Amino acid sequence: MASDRDELLQTFLPEAHEILDEIERALLQLETGRNVHDVLQRVFRATHTLKGSAGSVGLGGLSDLGHAAEDIIEALCSGDLPLTTPVVSLLLEMVDAARRLVTEVEKGQVERSTSHREVVARLQEARRGGPGAPQDARATSGRREIEDDAEEAASIKSIRVAVEKLDRMADLIGELTLGRNRIMRGLRAVRGEAGAALRDEMEEQDRLCKELEEAVRAARMVPVGPWFRHYERTVRDLAQSHGRLARLVVVHGDVAVDTAVVERFRDALTHLLRNAICHGIEPPDARLAAGKDPCGTITLHAAHERGGIALRIADDGAGMSRERIVARVRAQGRHPAPDALSDHELFNLVFEPGFSTAAESSLLAGRGMGMDVVRRRVGSIQGTIRIESREGHGTSLVIQLPLTLATIEGLSVGIGDERYVIPLRAVLACCDLPRGAFARGGTQGLMVRRGRALPCVRLRALFRLGGPPPPDERVVIVAHEGFEAGLVVDSLDGDGRTVVKPLGQLFRRVPGISGSTLLGDGSVAMILDVDALLAGILRDPAPVDAIDERRAAPAAAGGSPG
Known part of the structure; x- marks a missing residue:
């Protein structure tokens, strides 16, 4: 019998997490005031399912929580209890208590905790505090209807695979x-x-x-919608604890992403949302004085873009002050002429280690502290991040992430006898290298593309592979931190999907290499990390006048497909 119960628990526990997530999302939606009756029915159905399933596996504490919550929701549906923020907060406490019980069950600590009893008592007290009007036929009918729906929903099962x-x-x-x-x-x-x-x-x-x-x-x-909606509660509670009002708006379409990307980016996303609330969204009175809604809005937007996922985290808060950032850059001696920097270049300095301290966080709306850690985390999963901000109107963080870490679409290139793979999401175009763009054997050079100077790096020289380059070299034009750059290779071998293999200890700290893969002929190819490869190399490209356009322009015009 114990074995049968263990099997039931293995099925129940994942479902319990999903049900509690659904209840929490619905409770947060109640505070918007939209479709209150329908949302209450959703909460009741989910709570009823949780109570019944918990009872079937002998989890009395969880069942008691569900029963007490049902009484509150029933009173809200019938109008016996007014829908207020304290009532919603109490129901959210019920969700927290239920999660603790589920976690204890997962750890084998069944029925050891009694902390949920206080929440049950408070739910019962809240129910008795409402008007004691008897339940009418309409409310009874509504309850029977949603109980029937709950029984049907309880039959839905899913299988989880490690x-x-x-x-x-x-x-x-x-x-x-x-x-x-x-x-x-x-x-x-x-x-x-x-x-x-x-x-x-x-x-x-x-x-x-x-x-x-x-x-x-x-x-x-996994769909990003449920992942994003986990943060609705975080935003609400954190805003209230800081004397602010904030709501999270999730826009995701049908975007799905590898579960490994979710797990490795989760902490960074939490940090960015906390920054937006603590240092971006203004207090309600300040927002009213600025002509804004006293409740700030943080938007999480995800869309497919260039073979990956483009994630935008935007708030309508105070934004960044360019003047104050320039003063900070000048005081720290990070750039000789910060006034001449573009917004992109200036905001990019926020990611530098030690740029801001807690005592000076107001200079950058609090976004300098810890942002270097965020960038490293994004880079570790082959992503990029940049900041867009307008003082008084808010800040956006634009993050490009891969859809999966298990496989990539890559362009295979040759350099001598070696083969490398460039992630296709970073590739913009390919063309012939114009003659005269590089000194013989040089590492860096310039070519003209569409009338503009394009900085290039010869990978043969950068990797010190030795040997002379072929007479006709190729250029892979890639996107790098909002700009374009060229990677000079010997040959282009074609694109395709490759399985990413982890690096051994020997290559784990080699800059510019993010992984390895096996090509169709069984040979090993290294996967290039474009951003790490070009960081620090292309900071100060030579002016376009340094190029002999009589030699470079005709070749570029004839060879560039882009």
Whole structure:
């Protein structure tokens, strides 16, 4: 019997987390005043399901919480209890208490805690404090209706699979692909009808292998909506604790992202939202004086862009003061002429370590402190981040993240006998390198593209691979911190999806290398980290006048497809 109960718990616990998330989201929506009756029904259905499921696995404390919450929600539906912020806060406390109980169950500490009893008592007291009008037929009918819906919803089940198992499946699919490629090379030597039939069969196996790879990749993806909505409660509670009013607006469409990206970016997103509330959103009286809604708005917007996810975290708060940032840069001696910097260049200094301290946080609306840690976290998952701000109107952080860390779409390039992969999300165009753009054997140079100087880096020299470059080199034009730059290589070998392999200890700290992959012929290729590769190298490109345009312009015009 104990074994049967353990199996039931393994099914119940993930569902309990999902139900509590749904209740919390609905309670936060109640405070907006929109569709109150429908939202209350959603809360009741979810609470009823939680109570029934908890009772079926013998979790009496969780069931008691659900029953007490049901009474409150029923009173709200019938009008016996007014819908106020304290009532919503009490129901949110019920969610917190229920989460604690679920966590205790997961740790094997069943029924040890009694902290939930205080919340149950407060819920019962709140219910008795309302008008004692008897329940009318309409309310009874409504309760029976939503109970029936809850019973139907309780039958929905889901299966959770550990990410490690999906990773292993992806690795095995990669090995299958390499094995297929080896067999195909051998089959090319087989002549006649037998060889043709075998090759046709291998093509069918290749199709099935690709479908399996897509299925595993899809299983790793999670919608960003539920992830974002977890922060609605954080924003509400943190704003209230700082004497502010703030709401979170989530816009995500149907965007989904690899669960590994979610886990590795979660802390950074929490930090950015806290900054927006604590140092971006003004107090209600200050907002009213500025002609703003006393309740500030923080928007989380996600969209597909260039093979990844573009995430924008925007607030309508005080924004950054360019004048104060310039003064801070000058005082720290970080740039000789900060007034001449563009907004992008100036705001980028906020990410420098030690740029701001807690005592001086007002200079940058509090966004300098810890932002270097955020940038490192974003960079660790092959992402980029930049700041856009307008004083008095708010600040936006624009973050580009990959959809998955398991595989990438990459452009394979050759440098001598070595092969490298450039993430396709960073690639803008490819063209021939104009003659005269580089000194022979030089690492950096310039070429003209669309009438503008494009700084370039020759990877052969940067990686010290040795040997002379070929007569005709190629340029891969990439996006770097809002600008364009060129990576000079020997050859372009084509694009495709590759499985990312972790780096060994020998390469883990090599700048500009983020991972490795196995190519179709079984050879190993390093995956380039474009932003880390170019950071610090292309800070001060030479002026366009330094280029001999009589030599560079015709070649650039003829070779650039972009």
